[in-house]
Amino acid sequence: MATLVQAVRLALHYGETHLGVTDIFGEDVGPPLGGVFTATQGLKTAWNTPLDERGIVGAAMGLALAGAKPVFEIQFCDYAFNMIDMLKVAGNLRWSSAGAYEMPIVMMVPTGAGIRGSIYHSHSYESQATRLAGWKIAMPSDALDAYGLMLSAIVDPNPVMVLLPKALLRVKGDKLIPGEPSDPAELSRRIDAPVGDRSNWQPDWPDVREYFVPFGSGELMREGPTATVLSYGRLLPVCVQVADELRQSHGIECDVIDLRSLFPYDWPMIARSVRKTGRVMIVNEDTEVTNFGEHLLRRIVEEHFYDLLVRPRLVQGKHLPGIGLNPVYESNSVPQPDHIRSALLALATDPA
Amino acid sequence: MATLVQAVRLALHYGETHLGVTDIFGEDVGPPLGGVFTATQGLKTAWNTPLDERGIVGAAMGLALAGAKPVFEIQFCDYAFNMIDMLKVAGNLRWSSAGAYEMPIVMMVPTGAGIRGSIYHSHSYESQATRLAGWKIAMPSDALDAYGLMLSAIVDPNPVMVLLPKALLRVKGDKLIPGEPSDPAELSRRIDAPVGDRSNWQPDWPDVREYFVPFGSGELMREGPTATVLSYGRLLPVCVQVADELRQSHGIECDVIDLRSLFPYDWPMIARSVRKTGRVMIVNEDTEVTNFGEHLLRRIVEEHFYDLLVRPRLVQGKHLPGIGLNPVYESNSVPQPDHIRSALLALATDPA
Amino acid sequence: MPASDIPPNHRDDEERSVAYGVKPSRFVESGGEILDAERCLEIYRLMVRTRALEERTIKMSKSGEGYFWVGGPGEEAVNVCLGLMIKKGQGPAFDYLHLHYRNAGLLLAMGMPMVDHMRQMAMTATDRHSMGRNFVGHYAIAAWNVVPVTSVIEVQYTMAIGTAMVQKRFESDGVSVAVGGDAGTAQGDFSSCMIWASRPGQEVPVLMLVTNNGYGISTPAHTQHSEEHISDRATPFGIRSDNVNGNDPVATWRALERAFNYCRRSRRPYMLEAAVSRLHGHSSSSGAARVGGEPDVVKIFEDQLIGSGILHRELAEMIRHDAAEEADAAAEQVATEPRPLPSDVEKHTYAPSPVDAIYPDDYTGLPR
Amino acid sequence: MPASDIPPNHRDDEERSVAYGVKPSRFVESGGEILDAERCLEIYRLMVRTRALEERTIKMSKSGEGYFWVGGPGEEAVNVCLGLMIKKGQGPAFDYLHLHYRNAGLLLAMGMPMVDHMRQMAMTATDRHSMGRNFVGHYAIAAWNVVPVTSVIEVQYTMAIGTAMVQKRFESDGVSVAVGGDAGTAQGDFSSCMIWASRPGQEVPVLMLVTNNGYGISTPAHTQHSEEHISDRATPFGIRSDNVNGNDPVATWRALERAFNYCRRSRRPYMLEAAVSRLHGHSSSSGAARVGGEPDVVKIFEDQLIGSGILHRELAEMIRHDAAEEADAAAEQVATEPRPLPSDVEKHTYAPSPVDAIYPDDYTGLPR
Ligand SMILES: Cc1ncc(C[n+]2csc(CCOP(=O)(O)OP(=O)(O)O)c2C)c(N)n1
Ligand SMILES: Cc1ncc(C[n+]2csc(CCOP(=O)(O)OP(=O)(O)O)c2C)c(N)n1
Ligand SMILES: [Mg+2]
């Protein structure tokens, strides 16, 4: 099975061969490197930019205005805070001009902690991103969703941001992408650039096919009557694992929802589950003051207050200036499996 | 009584004469204009910068690192989205360096709608600002608080942002600043620059005195057993007015809390009121996805869920790409007195 | 002046004039340049119309027919000359325009009716640029490649990189024109544009035009900028540049012509700085009253044309009168046009999408 | 070489050498410059120590004693020469250092013990720069005006404006030194620094130093930058500039000396670009293996010193050996030092404040 980052690469390949992608660019995105996480290796329309995030966003907007279909990468979301004004412009340009222009750009950006990235390779971005009106925001937690969300991002004529969980990029999926060779070693041989000199290397792309994960559609990963767990990205697999453990150890069965699309989010799926369980936990790793999880909680409280049996929980990153390099920092500021487990157990067993 | 913007000016005067402020700067902050809202007229340390917000923040940080005490203005918060990376650095620099350096900078910035400012003079900033770990964020709703919060911002050795509600800048306070002449016409004659040539004008500063509003201290504007209204900035006076009307018309009496300090916020005051009333409404004009009000709601729900008698309300701005110039846009995207009134009435009368 | 009297170094002008379908009988000389009379008259008429439009718009900001005014009185020559040179149309074969908020003259010269400007000032639902959402002069016209003007200073220079890349690929002679003020060049985006537009082997046809009025709101340029000419900043990047007196329409025409010729042919960037006046202060926020001490390009050009016998005082008077009437009529027309409705607030947020389960068409509020 | 043999145009060098307390008996000539032998040996020794420190640190990144490595093998000459010229101390009377992540040599030359660098690599609680929070080489030393290094490329150039303003006011001869790479100059902040540092009548003593290693991570500079020399960008702002071969320590010393002299005396900005090698790739992310094809400044200088009879091969061997031992000992020492604790996570967020009802001392989690 493809890893998440291979899935992104396959999606971009499909995008540039079938969906009209004209430009894939960013710092170190073109040859020889093909992206610091290899997301753009071997792509025919990938190119390198100057070290200038504002220029990257501006160029993407201009390309889109002139009818091209750009996908750009910001190397780490930690470096996507010097051009939020431009992201705002991209999000408001259609509205401001009463529909005169569209802004079909795709931004992809590695986010979150988990790679020993110290203060500047550990930021989260969803709370920032979901504030950008006019944008759609997605965050896959596995390879197939990454493929399907990237394809949706490409065909959607609006600005779309795909947040890539850094720590999951090298994790293999458990479902095949349509057209993906079933042997992961074969896939790697065909599409991963060799170490060392790559000047004569050419990928041998498998014949992957169209597969969309529509915006606004979550995925119910586990089903159960007791509680609702809402998550996405890096901590989603942890939530699934914790839910499985609690089923084993305590016979507690929960809905685990992978949002996948953060804006728009799958409100029907969330509401259905909350009505059913009356117990809600929201999990993400972004810092906890003015956090996107707090928005989800607000919607739930505003519309399902009387359906809630016990107090809802949010498990989030601490409000701190950074995540330090020594592992003691990350394990004490970003939710760990233990925190999630004890929070879920408490939620499930609170007397109603 | 001084207007809010006069209070800011008096605070800056006190700051540069008694509290060690060395530099007050920003675009059009120095002579001849003294700020697009006149906040910096006549100040001896006020100077103009190039049109470059990144340079402004960087210069402020450097000044602070070298022992100066800078106060800088960003002309409108609408233009404070191209340097959020630098605000993050300012907030994390002490933490990152394990206390090697402090970062005593003050940023003041007009925010919010209400001045027919169209798409780019109507943004709010509190949801953005409260995400900045390491910063303290304040927002006055009247002149005296503006004075007291500015003085606290100046003496606090950490980065402090003072959000100034644009639409209230010309509103007169109802309490005198210590040392303020009681005749507002006299005050104006003494400290407002004349129209036209000002090259020979000198302000005649009144002898204002020290007055601090500490961070983390809210103000209980109205008291009552029925409900808790949490607000700040531009909509705070509207909440007070609505609360007064409901007392008149329906005999409903509510706590109205002016947060004043958004981070840290006065949790003891909030918790006390929520325990008392069990009914909560949070009001601000920022857009509603990942809004600071949602954080306050989360704290309340997480810690006082079982104290809540009815579902809490949030009254916030709509999730939209902008606020348009024609008044129909603002009145249909930013909370209006009517919305606040009907939400409060519903909150107060919901069957528990 | 018979054709044979044209000095030899102006012969190319004669040829161009013929190409324009103008009988090359008369010329105006100024700033060491020469321009044929009919072109001068055309420019003059457009400058007068622009001025009338601006003045009527300022009046609206004071009368309550609109709120905020910002515009370009003093920049008419640059705008009109630019507008007349634009390769007008939709898509990368044509010029892209990345403007700021002082470009009414440019749009008038391209053929925009005054009423299109007035509608934005009056915030009508019929405002084609923004449906009453944006400040006046914040144009957006897809059919002419006028990309939406945003109030955020200088971001237009970064967007111009992208449109110019597409133009270069299409092997058209289209140019991406980015226009901004002098103070704005302090933003990093101005520098980004130079770096990106001059990438070795990847140069793109961006015409960076700086209208230097000597101020950013209240701040004099000379207190913040050490550059003798802003356009000198192009040199280290191998970008060709020039500067011109924007109060001299003839010189401005020629400077712009050279700039466009270079960009169209070489497919490389060019920077032109034009010194202009700011006749009504920064915007209505500073009163928008007529300020003294600044040369008035319309008056200067009028005197020049009258002095060289091309324009009669009576004709000038008539042109001014017609322009004012045209502006009044446009203002009157928009006064009764429909305003946007509460139901319009969310419109045009999203384009329809086949892969969106919540917003297949437009935005409709938070997901439900 | 007796003093009388010194060519006349190097006489000032002799005087300077005397001022340094060095007997001007021997000199090294290189790149058209000359430098006395004792200084050369001092530089050489520091360069070797820097290289040893870097190599040991790289080893830590592979052995698990630390994680990520980034540093400056190839930039030793610039760093060491710079470090020896710093007016070291706290406050505006001294130089401020706004660095990036390749400046170990600079700090060693200023007198930082190796163990201070190693502690950050090993993420110990004793790490004086960041208490185990930041990547190696992200120094912060208040006593020496080394302001905290942040990974965000190029923001140091904007902060340098502020420290230089204070230095100018104090009428000291302190300089604010900002150091960054070549690719980073594409960020607008580099341009901001030039604009702010050269404001007419408000010039400030910023020394902008660009270490040009020809790459930003994997991207060759020549594919993105049209400037022949980055330092040419200073010219339009009236900022003096120069460029130098950073693989020539003698030329580098002289170029830096001129730069500092200018800034210290004129209280104005200066830009120096140094061409350097990148001997171990960008960082441990790209393997940090030694790469071929790049000149090695330590080797070059060693050969130069040996060739001119100033250094014996045996002494060079010994210096290298000692440096490696010193680095090993430092690495060993930090291995057993305490690590930060869970209770340290919130420490140093806030400075104590008399006007904070919630956080009078440090941050303690959300308000309660
Ligand atoms: C990023 C940003 N910062 C600040 C402003 C506020 N502002 C609007 S116009 C202006 C001055 C612009 O001066 P200049 O670039 O010379 O253009 P001019 O108005 O003189 O034509 C400023 C500071 C803005 N619109 N955008
Ligand atoms: C704002 C920002 N964008 C991207 C990065 C990621 N990054 C780290 S180093 C680097 C390349 C820097 O190249 P250069 O400025 O030439 O310095 P060098 O590393 O070559 O010394 C990049 C892109 C960053 N740290 N900061
Ligand atoms: Mg200007």
Ligand SMILES: [Mg+2]
């Ligand atoms: Mg480099």
